[in-house]
Amino acid sequence: MKGIVFTEFLDLVESKFGLETVQQIIDESELESNGVYTSVGTYKFNEMVSLLTNLSKATKIAPNDLLRVYGLHFFDALVNNYGSILKSYKGPIELLSSIEGHIHVQVRKLYPDAELPQFETLEQTDEKLVLIYRSSRSLYPFAHGLMEKSFEHYGQNCDIKHELLKEDGSEVRFEIVKK
Ligand code: HEM
Incomplete structure (x- = not known):
């Protein structure tokens, strides 16, 4: 999955839920990239699934709604x-x-x-x-x-x-x- 999908996702999480939530979901997700993304890089789709799952747990909003x-x-x-x-x-x-x-x-x-x-x-x-x-x-x-x-x-x-x-x-x- 392209980096822009991750960078934009984390930007949105920061603007809606704050930087602490960004840090929390990165910590909880055990990411190969360590949560460091560049917009033109390529990363595993699994990382997006983990971030989304942990954001859903943190916010109690269903993954599909997010x-x-x-x-x-x-x-x-x-x-x-x-x-x-x-x-x-x-x-x-x-x-x-x-x-x-x-x-x-x-x-x-x-x-x-x-x-x-x-x-x-x-x-x-x-x-x-x-x-x-x-x-x-x-x-x-x-x-x-x-x-x-x-x-x-x-x-x-x-x-x-x-x-x-x-x-x-x-x-x-x-x-x-x-x-
Ligand atoms: C994924 C570009 C318009 C639906 C993507 C990705 C890029 C991209 C870079 C990520 C690929 C990856 O992670 O490897 C663009 C550009 C667009 C455009 C440049 C217009 C200028 C649209 C529109 C839709 C759409 C209008 C409307 C439905 C999707 C979906 C994905 C995706 C659903 C997620 C991948 C998947 O479902 O398997 N697109 N896109 N795109 N795009 Fe587009």
Whole structure:
């Protein structure tokens, strides 16, 4: 997993829960990296699972709820760091339907070792998008947060429904409707 995912996560934890909580979850997580991340480095996904699990214990907030909020925050990081990729899209539906064929393709060129999800478009109109998310990392609530923020970015609102096609969250159907 790329370092930016860790650095942004710890930034968010610091702003919401304070530096002490950052230190606490790093200490509790027994990390190979010792909790030292650079945005372009690559680290084990397990480290994110440990940090998230310990944050959930410390805050009594469910991991999936934390991941969704993290998705909202991560979108802003994408705007700040990869604005040039996002600029080519006129609206959220166009943006979200281009992750698989364009956005993450660019990401893969920058970082050949990136661990990216797959998105399959099942249905697309001006008002509606049906996508299947597939990833062994089951970060679908993170995807949910990113989708919500994509609409907000263009001053729009949406309704997002999701359905787990596999119980472990590695395959999830999203129905996204513009409001
Ligand atoms: C993961 C880049 C837009 C969904 C990632 C990662 C990067 C990245 C660097 C981490 C890869 C790793 O840890 O190895 C970008 C850039 C974007 C963009 C530059 C736009 C400019 C989006 C959008 C979504 C999305 C709009 C909306 C759903 C995800 C998800 C993951 C991910 C869910 C987590 C990995 C997984 O689930 O397996 N992306 N992304 N990305 N991205 Fe994107």
